[in-house]
Each structure stands twice: as structure tokens, then as C-alpha cells.
Amino acid sequence: MKQFLTVKDAGDVPTLVQEALTIKQNIGEYSDLGRGKTLGLLFLNPSLRTRMSSQRAAYNLGMNVMVLNLDKDSWQIEFEDGAVMNSTKSEHIREAAGVISQYCDIVGLRSFPGLVDRDKDYTEQVLHSFQKYCSRPLISLESGTRHPLQSFADMITIAETKKRAKPRVVLTWAPHIKALPQAVPNSFAEWAITSGAEVVIAQPRGYELAPEFCRGAEVSYDQDAALAGADYVYVKNWSSYEDYGAMPSVEGDWLLTPQKMKATNNAKIMHCLPVRRNVELIDELIDGPDSLIQVQAGHRVTAAQAVLKKMLETI
Amino acid sequence: MKQFLTVKDAGDVPTLVQEALTIKQNIGEYSDLGRGKTLGLLFLNPSLRTRMSSQRAAYNLGMNVMVLNLDKDSWQIEFEDGAVMNSTKSEHIREAAGVISQYCDIVGLRSFPGLVDRDKDYTEQVLHSFQKYCSRPLISLESGTRHPLQSFADMITIAETKKRAKPRVVLTWAPHIKALPQAVPNSFAEWAITSGAEVVIAQPRGYELAPEFCRGAEVSYDQDAALAGADYVYVKNWSSYEDYGAMPSVEGDWLLTPQKMKATNNAKIMHCLPVRRNVELIDELIDGPDSLIQVQAGHRVTAAQAVLKKMLETI
Amino acid sequence: MKQFLTVKDAGDVPTLVQEALTIKQNIGEYSDLGRGKTLGLLFLNPSLRTRMSSQRAAYNLGMNVMVLNLDKDSWQIEFEDGAVMNSTKSEHIREAAGVISQYCDIVGLRSFPGLVDRDKDYTEQVLHSFQKYCSRPLISLESGTRHPLQSFADMITIAETKKRAKPRVVLTWAPHIKALPQAVPNSFAEWAITSGAEVVIAQPRGYELAPEFCRGAEVSYDQDAALAGADYVYVKNWSSYEDYGAMPSVEGDWLLTPQKMKATNNAKIMHCLPVRRNVELIDELIDGPDSLIQVQAGHRVTAAQAVLKKMLETI
Numbered sequence: 001m002k003q004f005l006t007v008k009d010a011g012d013v014p015t016l017v018q019e020a021l022t023i024k025q026n027i028g029e030y031s032d033l034g035r036g037k038t039l040g041l042l043f044l045n046p047s048l049r050t051r052m053s054s055q056r057a058a059y060n061l062g063m064n065v066m067v068l069n070l071d072k073d074s075w076q077i078e079f080e081d082g083a084v085m086n087s088t089k090s091e092h093i094r095e096a097a098g099v100i101s102q103y104c105d106i107v108g109l110r111s112f113p114g115l116v117d118r119d120k121d122y123t124e125q126v127l128h129s130f131q132k133y134c135s136r137p138l139i140s141l142e143s144g145t146r147h148p149l150q151s152f153a154d155m156i157t158i159a160e161t162k163k164r165a166k167p168r169v170v171l172t173w174a175p176h177i178k179a180l181p182q183a184v185p186n187s188f189a190e191w192a193i194t195s196g197a198e199v200v201i202a203q204p205r206g207y208e209l210a211p212e213f214c215r216g217a218e219v220s221y222d223q224d225a226a227l228a229g230a231d232y233v234y235v236k237n238w239s240s241y242e243d244y245g246a247m248p249s250v251e252g253d254w255l256l257t258p259q260k261m262k263a264t265n266n267a268k269i270m271h272c273l274p275v276r277r278n279v280e281l282i283d284e285l286i287d288g289p290d291s292l293i294q295v296q297a298g299h300r301v302t303a304a305q306a307v308l309k310k311m312l313e314t315i
Numbered sequence: 316m317k318q319f320l321t322v323k324d325a326g327d328v329p330t331l332v333q334e335a336l337t338i339k340q341n342i343g344e345y346s347d348l349g350r351g352k353t354l355g356l357l358f359l360n361p362s363l364r365t366r367m368s369s370q371r372a373a374y375n376l377g378m379n380v381m382v383l384n385l386d387k388d389s390w391q392i393e394f395e396d397g398a399v400m401n402s403t404k405s406e407h408i409r410e411a412a413g414v415i416s417q418y419c420d421i422v423g424l425r426s427f428p429g430l431v432d433r434d435k436d437y438t439e440q441v442l443h444s445f446q447k448y449c450s451r452p453l454i455s456l457e458s459g460t461r462h463p464l465q466s467f468a469d470m471i472t473i474a475e476t477k478k479r480a481k482p483r484v485v486l487t488w489a490p491h492i493k494a495l496p497q498a499v500p501n502s503f504a505e506w507a508i509t510s511g512a513e514v515v516i517a518q519p520r521g522y523e524l525a526p527e528f529c530r531g532a533e534v535s536y537d538q539d540a541a542l543a544g545a546d547y548v549y550v551k552n553w554s555s556y557e558d559y560g561a562m563p564s565v566e567g568d569w570l571l572t573p574q575k576m577k578a579t580n581n582a583k584i585m586h587c588l589p590v591r592r593n594v595e596l597i598d599e600l601i602d603g604p605d606s607l608i609q610v611q612a613g614h615r616v617t618a619a620q621a622v623l624k625k626m627l628e629t630i
Numbered sequence: 631m632k633q634f635l636t637v638k639d640a641g642d643v644p645t646l647v648q649e650a651l652t653i654k655q656n657i658g659e660y661s662d663l664g665r666g667k668t669l670g671l672l673f674l675n676p677s678l679r680t681r682m683s684s685q686r687a688a689y690n691l692g693m694n695v696m697v698l699n700l701d702k703d704s705w706q707i708e709f710e711d712g713a714v715m716n717s718t719k720s721e722h723i724r725e726a727a728g729v730i731s732q733y734c735d736i737v738g739l740r741s742f743p744g745l746v747d748r749d750k751d752y753t754e755q756v757l758h759s760f761q762k763y764c765s766r767p768l769i770s771l772e773s774g775t776r777h778p779l780q781s782f783a784d785m786i787t788i789a790e791t792k793k794r795a796k797p798r799v800v801l802t803w804a805p806h807i808k809a810l811p812q813a814v815p816n817s818f819a820e821w822a823i824t825s826g827a828e829v830v831i832a833q834p835r836g837y838e839l840a841p842e843f844c845r846g847a848e849v850s851y852d853q854d855a856a857l858a859g860a861d862y863v864y865v866k867n868w869s870s871y872e873d874y875g876a877m878p879s880v881e882g883d884w885l886l887t888p889q890k891m892k893a894t895n896n897a898k899i900m901h902c903l904p905v906r907r908n909v910e911l912i913d914e915l916i917d918g919p920d921s922l923i924q925v926q927a928g929h930r931v932t933a934a935q936a937v938l939k940k941m942l943e944t945i
Binding site for chain 2: 028031043046047048049051052053055056059060069177273274275276277278279283287293294297298300301
């Protein structure tokens with residue numbers, strides 16, 4: 001595996017998910033595979049799960065890890081090709097990527113979208129400009145449009161718990177107090193569709209995801225109808241793609257309730273975390289018996305370890 | 316050992332101190348005990364000694380370490396149960412603790428008191444809400460009311476240097492320019508009392524520690540009288556417990572001097588660091604031949620290693 | 631090797647450079663030399679290359695690493711002896727250095743000059759006050775006046791590529807938008823002179839380096855004349871030493887161009903990074919076939935590994 005940026009890099013998803021579940025059974029089995037190799041984890045934004053699960057996964061494989069809060073610990077980065085660097089940015093991504101490539105065997109990069117310039121975010125300027133000058137296998141630790149390690153962990157979670165071959169998976173928009181990226185829902189949709197689930201995306205008007213992530217999914221504006229018969233309910237807020245980064249006013253109440261859950265097929269509840277309790281999702285559902293939220297988070301190590309193992313086998 | 320939050324978790328203190336002194340003789344003896352295990356160190360506040368000594372102790376035992384400045388590198392944390400999370404805090408301690416438990420084998424947490432709400436600090440809201448949702452052995456890296464790794468290191472230092480079985484140990488308040496927590500004096504008192512020392516706490520009126528930490532100690536408002544015959548003088552500032560977090564005006568001069576030291580039994584001088592030179596304690600005493608201050612700091616590795624070893628043996 | 635602060639600590643430079651080139655051939659050859667040993671990397675300023683390359687070098691030797699952003703993760707540090715510490719600085723360098731010495735086997739420290747008080751910077755107050763109380767081998771990760779790991783990497787780069795025994799090496803001043811330290815040019819000059827190169831330092835009037843770094847070099851105010859016949863052109867901005875930290879106005883155009891390069895002996899272009907593209911050096915030259923800039927950065931691991939190896943052999 002040369003890169004892990006989208007579901008396309010996963011190869012056959014069900015196969016990779018099965019490999020991950022095998023790794024989960026014995027996390028120490030390949031503890032010498034990464035000996036002498038170093039993983040570099042670069043953050044342009046905050047991280048808890050991604051940071052710690054990726055480190056742990058690397059340790060499980062015997063790797064060393066270097067974590068860098070790129071903008072805070074190092075220099076501010078310029079991403080524009082041809083820039084005259086007379087601003088506060090004192091290092092170009094071209095140098096940073098080239099240098100880090102020489103110090104690490106595998107690199108992970110997190111960069112949130114700005115939610116201002118859709119083209120910049122959706123062309124993945126930061127991720128792609130880094131990759132262009134990076135000579136090592138690159139892992140997205142969440143980028144402008146996708147969060148593949150999260151989605152892979154979600155697929156592992158569904159594969160481990162599903163009761164029918166083609167579960168009905170409902171990704172439902174939830175309220176929030178600030179504008180969030182579309183990366184998690186985009187990514188979840190493309191992974192779930194590729195995994196062969198029956199995917200329904202339920203959201204208020206104005207919150208439609210970019211079309212390329214929804215192909216093969218049913219799109220609904222009726223949360224109740226979407227939930228009917230659901231096996232999994234993935235709760236997530238996101239801001240508008242159409243009116244980019246905005247939070248258009250919403251009709252109706254999109255907060256999930258135990259009452260609404262009754263229409264499901266005893267569905268499991270999922271969320272990628274962090275979750276704003278009692279804003280996006282109520283305590284009762286987060287902490288209830290149908291919640292898979294902590295299980296998903298645990299699978300972040302499994303997912304990262306499966307990806308790192310694949311990469312280590314090719315370098 | 317399942318937790319290390321107070322002296323009660325130490326079992327028999329003299330025995331644990333002896334085990335630590337044995338570890339000090341050969342810090343590399345158990346260098347495989349922690350192989351494949353990961354220590355997570357979480358900081359909500361600054362740290363030098365605790366951060367580095369805990370890391371070093373873990374390395375001595377062959378563990379991997381992940382250090383997280385929780386609020387800065389990750390998300391701001393909500394600690395209130397039932398909170399409607401519509402503020403700047405985007406992750407609840409419940410999720411954070413649950414997730415980190417899955418990524419680490421042992422967890423350390425530092426959280427200073429706010430010095431505003433005594434109930435919140437003295438019920439250890441942060442530490443206990445973390446522990447409630449943490450499924451791993453938990454080490455306090457200093458909490459609202461205690462700093463057990465420091466106190467353990469202090470006991471190792473006294474045990475290694477004492478000239479009589481029941482030394483007279485005087486904890487004496489020192490001047491400072493800002494309000495400091497009571498965690499170090501509280502903790503030192505309970506460890507020294509439990510260790511069987513003759514403990515005297517000398518402080519100005521208004522600076523009495525919480526009664527539960529002083530049981531078994533003599534409390535004095537007369538520094539000179541307290542120092543008479545002392546074997547150890549532990550110098551430390553703290554703010555008021557009664558008028559919580561305040562710095563009531565002080566009568567007399569509480570700054571330790573070589574002259575005052577003459578009344579002691581050639582006492583050794585201790586301080587937990589960091590020390591504000593020539594405010595809390597003068598250069599001459601910090602750097603003099605009776606200072607154990609650097610020795611205490613060195614024993615921070617020993618103490619952390621003894622605790623980690625005990626925990627590793629039970630997981 | 632007991633310290634690595636200036637070229638004087640390198641012993642015979644050509645010999646050390648050859649040892650480094652040997653290490654580069656097999657970076658894993660001494661992967662057990664540092665087993666059980668810990669490197670502490672302390673930063674008072676931002677760092678990318680130094681931080682990551684030193685870590686990687688330590689990992690290659692089997693060491694553990696602790697990285698501390700000293701002022702941000704820990705306490706603000708007082709450097710003045712005898713200070714009454716009633717400011718915002720709560721820890722004295724004396725304690726910090728003593729403590730860190732006990733936790734680490736080798737220590738690296740980065741501290742940029744303030745560019746305000748020349749005496750303070752040029753007597754290396756920070757580095758030397760740390761060293762005074764540090765009992766371990768100390769590595770400068772760039773100090774007030776020097777950047778020896780960078781210069782060592784530069785010498786490795788020249789040794790590996792040079793076409794004649796005594797190459798003509800031109801260090802040429804470049805434009806910038808802010809006042810930069812003299813550490814890199816100072817250090818490069820002393821290393822290149824010691825290595826036996828023909829060293830020319832070209833700069834505008836007012837930008838002369840401190841005389842002690844230029845002994846043995848030709849100093850020129852005529853960039854074109856300096857470049858004539860050059861084998862290496864080392865591009866770097868620095869502020870004034872005379873009018874300390876100022877940026878006196880400059881006559882003529884000091885930005886290097888392909889046209890100017892024609893006077894050289896097909897010279898290679900060097901820069902220590904970070905580089906402000908199209909301010910200090912144009913894209914065409916940074917990315918052109920004569921650029922050694924990424925090679926220099928790669929040699930930072932080699933240089934750090936050679937230094938750490940020498941130190942590990944003596945402790």
C-alpha cells in the first residue's frame with residue numbers, strides 16, 4: 001500500500017476489514033515488522049483519537065514515532081506554488097515534505113478544511129501539495145474532504161457486529177453549534193457504499209453532501225422514513241456543501257431520540273467523536289446499550305495498524 | 316496496584332520505599348517488563364519533572380509512551396455530567412477517558428486545582444471523572460489536592476538519608492508572589508505521617524491545611540519553635556484553604572535563613588521544585604551542602620518506576 | 631565526545647565527516663549502542679529539521695527520546711544568576727538543567743538569540759548557563775551564535791560532492807523581510823574554514839559577521855567577484871552584527887540569479903532551510919539541478935547520528 005487517502009486505496013474493502021479483524025485478535029503478532037522504521041505524524045489541527053491510536057498502532061508494530069504539531073512546534077507553512085514568501089509563513093510545503101520524507105519511513109498528515117474556499121478544500125490543496133513532494137507512503141489523518149482511518153474503523157465495527165449481509169446503514173445529520181467539515185460523512189458514505197451496505201443519507205435541505213460521495217446511496221430529507229428498518233444509525237453534523245461552510249436554517253427536529261429509534265431494526269448507534277453531548281446526541285443514547293461509539297474508537301488502533309502493516313510490507 | 320492517587324494506594328509505605336531503593340540500584344533490571352505496553356501521560360497543566368521522570372521510568376521498564384497536552388493538542392474537555400455542550404468544550408471527559416483507556420495500558424493525568432471552587436477541587440472532580448470512565452490503572456501526576464509521585468520521591472529521599480528511625484520533619488510555609496495549590500503540602504504531610512516520621516507543619520495563621528491531611532502532625536504558628544531539632548525542613552508555599560485560594564497577609568518573616576537553620580539538628584533542606592529563588596528560598600540554602608533538592612528530583616524517576624512496575628505486574 | 635557546541639568539539643573535522651559518511655551507508659549498524667539510554671531534546675524555539683533529524687538519529691542508535699518545548703510545556707525559565715524570581719519566570723535554569731541531567735543521558739538544547747543584547751547572545755548566556763548545571767553531554771541544537779549540527783551536515787554534503795580537494799565555497803548574504811540570527815553563517819564559516827575550503831563571505835556593508843568567525847576567510851562586498859569560480863554557493867540571510875540585530879539598508883541586488891551563477895564553476899547551491907521562496911532564493915534555483923538543499927537536510931540525520939554515536943561511546 002503506497003497511500004491511504006481514500007477508500008480507493010483500501011483495495012477490496014471487505015478483505016482489508018477481515019485482515020484488520022485478524023490483527024485485532026493478536027495486536028502483538030507483528031511487533032518486529034516495523035523495527036528500525038519511523039512513523040511521522042504531522043498535525044495542522046487538534047487530534048486525540050487519531051494521534052494516540054496511530055501512535056499505538058505503530059508501537060504495536062515495533063515502529064518509532066515522531067509527532068509534530070506542524071504549525072506550533074515548527075514553522076508556519078506556505079502551500080501555494082510560486083508564492084513570494086513575504087508573509088508570516090517561513091517554510092514552504094515543498095521543503096517540509098521533502099525533508100520529512102527523508103526523516104520518516106511513513107508519514108501521516110492531518111489538515112482540516114478552511115470551510116471558506118470550497119475549491120481549495122475539495123481539491124485537497126494541503127494534502128496533495130504535501131504528497132507531491134513526499135517520497136514516502138502517506139496516510140491521511142483527516143483531510144479537507146475525507147477521514148479514511150475513521151471510516152475504516154467504522155467498517156470494522158459494522159463488519160464485527162452486523163446481523164445481515166447487507167445492513168441498512170443510515171447516516172443522519174445532527175444539530176451542532178458550529179460549522180463542521182464534511183470529511184467524516186463524505187468518507188463514511190464512500191466506505192459504506194463500497195462495503196456493500198444499503199446506505200441512506202438523511203439530512204435537511206441545504207445540507208446535501210457533494211454528489212461524488214453519495215453515488216449508490218439513497219438521499220432522504222425525512223429522518224423518520226430513513227430510520228425505518230435501519231441496522232446502524234451514524235449520527236454526525238456537517239455544514240453545507242452547496243452554500244459552502246454555512247449552516248442554513250433547518251426545519252424540524254433532527255436530534256435523535258429513543259422514540260425515533262423505535263422505527264429502526266434495533267439499530268446500533270455510531271458516532272466518530274468528539275461528540276457534543278446533548279447537542280448532537282443525548283446522553284441516554286451515547287451511553288445506552290445500543291451505542292457502538294467506544295467500540296468504533298477502539299477500532300481506530302486496529303484500522304491504523306492494518307494500514308501501517310500493509311505499508312511496511314511494501315517498503 | 317490498580318491506582319496511585321493517594322498514600323492509601325501505596326500499601327505499606329516503608330516497604331514500597333525499600334522496593335524503590337532497590338530499583339534505584341539497577342534501573343535497567345526490569346527493562347522487559349513493560350515490553351509491548353504503552354503509558355499515556357495526559358497534561359492539563361505545565362510539567363517538567365513529572366513529564367520527563369515518568370517517561371524515563373517507563374522507558375527503563377521497556378514501555379512505550381504517549382504524551383498528550385490534553386487541552387492544547389486535542390479538544391477542550393467538559394467535566395460536568397449531563398452538560399449541554401454548547402460552549403467551547405467539544406469533548407466530554409467520559410469519551411476522552413474511555414478512548415484513552417483503549418489506547419493505553421496505564422494512564423497518568425495531571426490536573427491542577429482552579430483555586431476558586433474548593434468543593435470542586437477537593438472532591439477531585441477532574442481526576443475522579445476521568446477515573447470513573449477509565450478502565451486502566453491510573454496514576455495521579457498531581458491533582459487538585461495531592462501530588463503522590465512527588466511525596467513518594469520525598470519519602471525515598473528521607474529513607475535514604477535519615478539518621479534516626481523517627482526523624483523530625485518540618486514542613487514550613489514559605490513566601491511566594493502568587494497563590495499556589497495545597498497539593499504538595501497536603502500530600503507530603505500524609506505520606507510523612509504514614510511513614511512514621513514526627514511531622515510538624517509550620518505556617519502563618521490563615522494558612523492551615525485541610526484537617527484531614529494534618530491528623531497525626533503537630534501544627535505550629537511559630538517557625539522557630541518548629542525548626543528546633545528538625546532533621547528535615549521541607550520548604551513550600553501554599554495558599555489558604557480556609558479562605559480558599561487567597562493569600563492572607565502574613566505576620567513575621569517566614570523566609571528560611573541560615574540563622575534559623577542553626578536551631579535544627581543539622582537539618583537537610585527539601586523542596587519539590589520549581590522554586591522561585593530568593594523569593595521562596597535563598598540561593599545559599601538551595602545550593603548549600605544541606606540541600607537535598609536535586610536528590611528529590613532524581614528520585615522522581617525512582618518513584619515513578621516503582622509505581623509503574625507494580626502496575627505492570629498486575630495487568 | 632563530551633559536548634558538541636562549536637567546531638572545536640568536532641576534533642578533526644575531515645575525520646568526523648568521513649565517519650559520518652560511513653554511518654550514512656548503514657544507518658542501522660549501531661542500533662543497539664544506545665539501548666537503555668535516553669536523549670532529551672529541549673526547545674526554546676521552533677524547530678522542524680533539528681527536532682525530527684535528532685530524534686531519527688537517536689532512534690537509529692536504539693535510544694529513547696523525550697522532546698520538551700521547554701517554555702510552553704513546562705515553566706518559564708530564569709537565566710540570571712542571583713535573580714530574585716518575582717516575575718513570570720518560575721523555574722531557574724540551574725534547577726532545570728540539574729533535573730534534566732538526571733533524567734537524560736544526553737541533552738540537546740535550542741535557544742535562539744534575542745538579537746537585542748549582543749553581549750548576552752554572544753556570551754551564549756542560555757547555552758552556557760544550562761551547561762554549567764548540566765552533568766551530561768550537551769549538544770547545541772542551535773544557540774545564540776552557532777548551529778553546529780547544521781554546519782556539520784553542510785560539511786558532509788560538501789565532502790560527498792566536491793570535485794577538488796580545496797573547493798571555493800562562497801557564503802553569500804541574501805535578502806529577507808525580517809532580522810535573522812548570525813548563527814548559521816557564523817557556524818558555516820568556522821566549519822568550512824576548519825575543513826580546509828577556500829571560504830569567501832560576500833555581504834553588503836553593515837552586515838559583516840563577528841571577526842572571530844571570519845579568520846581565514848576572504849570577505850567581499852562584491853557578490854559577482856565572490857561568485858567567480860565558486861564551487862559552492864551557500865545562500866543565507868543574516869542581520870547586522872555591528873548594529874546588532876538591525877537590517878541596514880542595502881545597495882545593489884543581492885538576490886541570486888541564474889545569470890549570476892554563470893560566473894561560478896558550475897557551483898552547487900546550498901541553504902540551511904527554512905527558505906522563504908522568491909524572497910531569499912528563487913524557485914528556479916531551489917528546485918534546479920544544482921541545488922543541494924534537500925541533500926543537506928537529509929544529512930542532518932547523519933550528522934546527529936555521528937555526534938550521538940561519539941557521545942554514547944564515552945558514557
